[in-house]
Amino acid sequence: MYPLHLDVSGRRVLVAGGGPVAARRARDLADAGADVLVVAPALCEDLRDQLDRVTWEPREVEPADVADVWLVHTATGDPQADAAVAAAADALRIWCVRADDAQASAAWTPVVVRRDDVTVSLTTGADPRRAVALREALSRWLDSGAAPLRRRRSGPGRVTLVGGGPGEVDLLTLRGRRRLAEADVVVVDRLAPTAVLDDLDPEVEVVDVGKTPDHHPVPQEEINRIVVGHALAGRRVVRLKGGDPYVLGRGGEEVLACRAAGVQVEVVPGVTSAFAVPAAAGIPVTHRGLSRSVTVVSGHDEVDADALARIEGTLVFLMGVTMLPRISADLVRAGKPASTPVAVVENGWRATQRTTRGTLADIAGLAAARGVRSPAVIVVGAVAGMEEVTEGVPVAYRPHS
Ligand SMILES: C[S@@+](CC[C@H](N)C(=O)[O-])C[C@H]1O[C@@H](n2cnc3c(N)ncnc32)[C@H](O)[C@@H]1O
Numbered sequence: 001m002y003p004l005h006l007d008v009s010g011r012r013v014l015v016a017g018g019g020p021v022a023a024r025r026a027r028d029l030a031d032a033g034a035d036v037l038v039v040a041p042a043l044c045e046d047l048r049d050q051l052d053r054v055t056w057e058p059r060e061v062e063p064a065d066v067a068d069v070w071l072v073h074t075a076t077g078d079p080q081a082d083a084a085v086a087a088a089a090d091a092l093r094i095w096c097v098r099a100d101d102a103q104a105s106a107a108w109t110p111v112v113v114r115r116d117d118v119t120v121s122l123t124t125g126a127d128p129r130r131a132v133a134l135r136e137a138l139s140r141w142l143d144s145g146a147a148p149l150r151r152r153r154s155g156p157g158r159v160t161l162v163g164g165g166p167g168e169v170d171l172l173t174l175r176g177r178r179r180l181a182e183a184d185v186v187v188v189d190r191l192a193p194t195a196v197l198d199d200l201d202p203e204v205e206v207v208d209v210g211k212t213p214d215h216h217p218v219p220q221e222e223i224n225r226i227v228v229g230h231a232l233a234g235r236r237v238v239r240l241k242g243g244d245p246y247v248l249g250r251g252g253e254e255v256l257a258c259r260a261a262g263v264q265v266e267v268v269p270g271v272t273s274a275f276a277v278p279a280a281a282g283i284p285v286t287h288r289g290l291s292r293s294v295t296v297v298s299g300h301d302e303v304d305a306d307a308l309a310r311i312e313g314t315l316v317f318l319m320g321v322t323m324l325p326r327i328s329a330d331l332v333r334a335g336k337p338a339s340t341p342v343a344v345v346e347n348g349w350r351a352t353q354r355t356t357r358g359t360l361a362d363i364a365g366l367a368a369a370r371g372v373r374s375p376a377v378i379v380v381g382a383v384a385g386m387e388e389v390t391e392g393v394p395v396a397y398r399p400h401s
Pocket residue numbers: 166167191242243244245246247248249271272273274277317318319320345346347348349350374375376377
């Protein structure tokens with residue numbers, strides 16, 4: 001066997017047959033840009049759905065159909081018809097893949113794993129289930145972050161904003177892990193899951209732009225410059241952030257800076273601390289009968305207490321520890337009952353996670369007495385009191401360590 005990848009774009013390929021196998025072949029060929037001709041008296045639903053991308057001739061296939069095509073796939077379900085088409089293709093020295101009889105076939109389609117510009121094709125003789133099992137294993141490996149996916153030849157740079165989730169590495173998405181494995185440079189925040197950096201290739205440059213409250217070592221404009229600069233120099237940059245890049249994470253500004261500089265940019269979403277940190281403390285941000293909405297607010301800036309006090313659902317404050325006395329007092333002054341439950345969850349998903357519970361009336365004093373510090377998520381609303389009102393529900397998601 002001689003493995004080969006074909007550029008079929010714009011080239012005519014004959015698919016003989018209208019069933020599910022023909023549909024899969026036609027779809028893969030159309031995805032690769034081929035000019036697909038399907039010849040079959042009737043089509044299955046999957047093939048009908050593709051009629052805007054393939055040409056269909058509704059009749060039985062004939063050997064003469066191979067005359068001006070580059071490649072043939074037979075999947076008529078009729079071995080005699082497949083054999084006749086294959087023989088005609090053979091006579092014209094056109095490659096033909098037979099679905100009915102792998103042994104008699106002149107060519108075989110491999111099982112394929114694709115991740116962006118990486119394609120792995122594999123065949124395992126007459127044992128397709130083994131190939132499928134291998135494909136699953138390869139997929140897991142490619143997504144694990146352990147595969148050496150970094151480019152060894154230079155190419156165009158790009159930026160990927162990766163949402164790292166609230167802290168634990170296994171709350172990072174598979175796509176985020178893969179982008180990290182591809183990266184030449186990682187620009188990382190303080191609240192990102194920094195343990196993942198231990199798995200990077202030693203040649204990867206790590207730039208720490210971590211901010212702590214009231215101490216901003218690298219201004220946002222400088223972060224934008226670093227990220228854009230590396231990408232313009234032809235590097236693949238991952239901007240690794242805590243939570244989700246677009247939830248109070250200034251991801252939008254970084255994307256705009258990339259676009260303004262003509263740099264290719266994409267965003268990989270992350271698990272936001274606004275929802276995941278309350279969950280780690282056993283608090284669902286919405287719960288049937290208690291709260292039908294959730295509003296995420298930055299506690300860093302001045303909050304509009306009048307508007308927030310009118311919201312019936314859950315309020316979640318990020319960056320709100322310093323302002324907690326002011327926020328709770330203003331909400332009460334604006335009409336929210338002083339008995340409204342409040343929970344402050346520090347260091348969610350970390351070994352040091354701690355929850356302080358109270359009400360709008362007493363939470364500021366309780367938090368001060370316990371020395372509550374950032375990072376913490378503040379939950380205001382009925383759900384924040386759930387452990388007290390609903391016995392045993394919900395079950396808290398506990399960090400691993
Ligand atoms: C600048 S905001 C970024 C939020 C992030 N983009 C997200 O979606 O989670 C930082 C704030 O997120 C919250 N935060 C992030 N990670 C946290 C964690 N592990 N535990 C508690 N709060 C966290 C804190 O309120 C912190 O001040």
